[in-house]
Amino acid sequence: xITHFPSLLIVTPLIAAPICLLLRNGTLVRxxxxxxxxxxLYFAWGILGQVxxxxxxxxxxxxxxxxxxxxxxxxxxxxxxxxxxxxxxxxSVVFPFGLGHSGLSGPEGKEHLFYAAFLLCMCGLMxxxxxxxxxxxxxxxxITSLSSYALISMGSSRRALMAAYSYLIMGTIGGTFILVGIxxxxxxxxxxxxVDIAERLPSVxxxxxxxxxxxxxxxxxxxxxxxxxxxxxxxxxxxxxxxxVTAFLAGTATxxxxxxxxxxxxxxxxIAFIFNKLGVQNILMPLSLIAMFVGSIAAIYQTNAKRLFAxxxxxxxxxxxxxxxxxxLDGLKVLNYDGLTGGIVxxxxxxxxxxxxxxxIACVVYRMGTVTIGEMKGxxxxxxxxxxxxxxxxxxxxxxxxxxxxxxxxxxxxxxxAGGHYVVAALILLSxxxxxxxxxxxxxxxxxxxxxxxIEKIEAPITMLVPIWLLMFAAIFxxxxxxxxxxxxxxxxxxxxxxxxxxxxxxxx
Amino acid sequence: MKKPMRMREIVVLRVxxxxxxxxxxxFGLYVQFHGDFGPGGGFQAGVIFSAALILYGIIFxxxxxQRVFTPFAVELCMALGLLLYAGTGLxxxxxxxxxxxxxxxxxxxxxxxxxxxxxxxxxxxxxxVLMIFYAFAGRWRVSQ
Amino acid sequence: xxxxxxxxxxxxxWHYWVVVSLMMLGLYIVIARDNLIKRIMGLNIFQASVIMxxxxxxxxxxxxxPIWPLDTMEGHYQDRVFSNPVPHVLMLxxxxxxxxxxxxxxxxxxxxxxxxxxxxxxxxxxxDGSIS
Numbered sequence: 001x002i003t004h005f006p007s008l009l010i011v012t013p014l015i016a017a018p019i020c021l022l023l024r025n026g027t028l029v030r031x032x033x034x035x036x037x038x039x040x041l042y043f044a045w046g047i048l049g050q051v052x053x054x055x056x057x058x059x060x061x062x063x064x065x066x067x068x069x070x071x072x073x074x075x076x077x078x079x080x081x082x083x084x085x086x087x088x089x090x091x092s093v094v095f096p097f098g099l100g101h102s103g104l105s106g107p108e109g110k111e112h113l114f115y116a117a118f119l120l121c122m123c124g125l126m127x128x129x130x131x132x133x134x135x136x137x138x139x140x141x142x143i144t145s146l147s148s149y150a151l152i153s154m155g156s157s158r159r160a161l162m163a164a165y166s167y168l169i170m171g172t173i174g175g176t177f178i179l180v181g182i183x184x185x186x187x188x189x190x191x192x193x194x195v196d197i198a199e200r201l202p203s204v205x206x207x208x209x210x211x212x213x214x215x216x217x218x219x220x221x222x223x224x225x226x227x228x229x230x231x232x233x234x235x236x237x238x239x240x241x242x243x244x245v246t247a248f249l250a251g252t253a254t255x256x257x258x259x260x261x262x263x264x265x266x267x268x269x270x271i272a273f274i275f276n277k278l279g280v281q282n283i284l285m286p287l288s289l290i291a292m293f294v295g296s297i298a299a300i301y302q303t304n305a306k307r308l309f310a311x312x313x314x315x316x317x318x319x320x321x322x323x324x325x326x327x328x329l330d331g332l333k334v335l336n337y338d339g340l341t342g343g344i345v346x347x348x349x350x351x352x353x354x355x356x357x358x359x360x361i362a363c364v365v366y367r368m369g370t371v372t373i374g375e376m377k378g379x380x381x382x383x384x385x386x387x388x389x390x391x392x393x394x395x396x397x398x399x400x401x402x403x404x405x406x407x408x409x410x411x412x413x414x415x416x417x418a419g420g421h422y423v424v425a426a427l428i429l430l431s432x433x434x435x436x437x438x439x440x441x442x443x444x445x446x447x448x449x450x451x452x453x454x455i456e457k458i459e460a461p462i463t464m465l466v467p468i469w470l471l472m473f474a475a476i477f478x479x480x481x482x483x484x485x486x487x488x489x490x491x492x493x494x495x496x497x498x499x500x501x502x503x504x505x506x507x508x509x
Numbered sequence: 510m511k512k513p514m515r516m517r518e519i520v521v522l523r524v525x526x527x528x529x530x531x532x533x534x535x536f537g538l539y540v541q542f543h544g545d546f547g548p549g550g551g552f553q554a555g556v557i558f559s560a561a562l563i564l565y566g567i568i569f570x571x572x573x574x575q576r577v578f579t580p581f582a583v584e585l586c587m588a589l590g591l592l593l594y595a596g597t598g599l600x601x602x603x604x605x606x607x608x609x610x611x612x613x614x615x616x617x618x619x620x621x622x623x624x625x626x627x628x629x630x631x632x633x634x635x636x637x638v639l640m641i642f643y644a645f646a647g648r649w650r651v652s653q
Numbered sequence: 654x655x656x657x658x659x660x661x662x663x664x665x666x667w668h669y670w671v672v673v674s675l676m677m678l679g680l681y682i683v684i685a686r687d688n689l690i691k692r693i694m695g696l697n698i699f700q701a702s703v704i705m706x707x708x709x710x711x712x713x714x715x716x717x718x719p720i721w722p723l724d725t726m727e728g729h730y731q732d733r734v735f736s737n738p739v740p741h742v743l744m745l746x747x748x749x750x751x752x753x754x755x756x757x758x759x760x761x762x763x764x765x766x767x768x769x770x771x772x773x774x775x776x777x778x779x780x781d782g783s784i785s
Contacts (some may be wrong), residue, residue, distance in 0.1 A: 007608035018588035
């Protein structure tokens with residue numbers, strides 16, 4: 001059965017979604033979706049184990065028994081397996097959040113529709129992560145996007161509708177750009193399989209069409225990923241969506257887009273084209289640095305907690321894209337890839353802490369009925385366990401040693417120093433200080449400002465606390481057991497580089 | 510001022526739509542099952558099939574068409590069509606073949622397999638398009 | 654599949670001009686209009702341009718429709734030229750995606766109209782600005 005795990009990753013949520021529609025009962029649907037997510041986590045774990053044993057090779061699964069050039073194949077190497085594990089992990093924690101409580105997942109009585117969209121969104125994300133076919137990426141991207149527009153529009157305020165609409169317009173433009181890019185690549189190479197494309201592109205690498213294709217693809221993925229100038233949809237979408245949706249999307253959707261960017265850069269176009277010919281790192285690095293600072297500074301000025309962490313997400317995406325630019329190259333020889341490892345490990349780390357933070361805010365909304373920071377007085381005394389979790393997540397966002405946030409920043413700084421970018425290393429540390437400011441804003445209101453009325457304890461229900469604390473334990477555990485995530489991320493980075501390096505004749509790290 | 514006529518009171522529309530409806534449905538089924546040999550397939554067939562029902566709904570009113578295809582049944586069909594599609598793929602696991610490998614259905618497996626898959630697609634698309642029509646057409650009642 | 658640079662010059666690259674003009678037209682409408690429905694229309698034009706781009710790409714000069722003719726297949730089918738069916742199939746999927754996007758966008762606009770009473774973005778922004 002283990003050979004079928006790659007297809008089961010996509011099929012399980014795809015089958016679970018219509019069954020959700022048939023179940024109709026809120027509690028039943030929640031339990032069912034949770035079980036589906038856990039099943040996927042099991043498959044993802046199995047695949048990660050399988051990939052680790054393959055030593056740089058990838059699992060290939062021909063859909064429908066049609067082999068590679070004719071059919072669509074699923075191709076999983078260390079990088080995919082890591083991303084799949086993140087998606088399923090976040091889904092298995094977010095789906096059971098508030099299991100016994102309705103009202104967290106969309107309008108009352110529509111929970112079966114909400115979870116059907118949720119599972120389809122997960123199905124799309126899985127599809128992007130495991131497929132080896134360029135057009136399939138577009139199709140699954142649109143499945144994800146369409147279901148996330150619907151999910152965002154289910155927010156309680158009417159502004160959610162406008163947020164979903166703007167996201168739809170931006171997302172569709174991004175998706176269509178990707179489609180145009182794939183079209184140009186297909187016109188150049190006559191194939192849609194990523195491995196085939198990578199083999200045939202070198203012969204046409206000097207054609208201007210290649211650059212146009214690359215431009216369209218990067219722009220499209222950039223909109224979905226919300227890299228610096230293209231992030232306008234993100235704050236509204238995150239702050240008006242139901243908190244559960246925000247927690248899920250913040251932990252998975254941008255991560256998968258980052259993975260697509262990595263595939264694009266390293267597996268399809270290759271480092272020779274991206275870094276040596278076009279010099280993408282010279283553009284992407286300033287943009288990432290600006291994103292780190294603009295995101296953090298904008299976060300400081302927010303009064304809405306959800307919006308604050310939405311802006312913080314933009315800054316964190318800056319760290320991830322910075323990781324790509326910190327690749328230290330000498331011609332085609334990779335001298336140091338600590339930065340890239342940092343970027344990939346930050347996928348995992350940011351997913352844990354951001355999902356945790358948005359779930360904590362969901363608790364605050366559920367019990368205190370507000371997302372405005374000024375109204376969170378007495379947060380620490382009313383909901384001590386939730387507040388403790390918030391402190392852990394906040395420390396992690398800042399990057400205090402002993403939490404996961406530190407691990408990724410450590411790798412990034414190592415990469416920056418190895419490449420001689422001392423200023424960048426300093427800026428990474430400086431932007432962490434900005435994170436202190438916005439995390440402190442909430443802690444100050446929650447802990448030091450006591451409300452005038454008597455404080456009664458309104459701790460969040462246990463079904464909400466358990467998922468949050470699972471994430472927080474992960475945040476601390478992987479902060480100490482760094483060789484686990486760091487090791488996997490390093491294998492992933494190495495796999496990405498050798499795949500591109502082998503094809504383009506470059507040296508392997 | 511004369512009261513504007515409702516669509517169902519116009520004889521031409523009433524007669525023509527009633528005459529056309531079975532042929533549109535038949536053409537939908539033709540496109541569905543001829544998809545094996547020529548252009549066609551589940552998506553087109555589903556849209557054509559639901560076009561007949563939407564025509565009926567536009568002329569005779571939402572209630573008339575919902576008496577036959579209740580919203581609940583349509584929602585059920587949406588789910589069942591998708592399940593038929595995904596379930597067909599699952600059968601391949603029974604003989605340890607890859608997902609959606611139609612050879613599991615015997616020597617003419619490719620034919621049977623695609624027929625089932627397209628059937629699932631057709632049902633889902635027809636019911637989804639109809640559901641979209643219901644959702645938009647029924648909206649003015651909610652807002653009034 | 655012929656590469657771009659192999660297209661005979663007498664045909665020129667005029668279809669790319671059509672595609673790019675439509676694309677820019679659509680994008681301009683999306684950016685410049687405040688009416689939410691008009692922006693969806695712009696988006697549709699934008700998507701339609703991409704569909705034309707793919708379909709033009711699949712055209713092979715002198716090629717027939719790539720239908721598998723079982724009865725006329727005997728032996729000599731290698732000599733016949735077919736249009737490339739792959740881009741057409743891809744666009745079938747893209748059309749479905751486009752329909753789904755349009756339906757969802759229109760549904761959102763209906764809900765926006767119901768809760769704001771307008772579908773002009775500047776007016777909506779004004780309403781939102783006055784309460785927050």
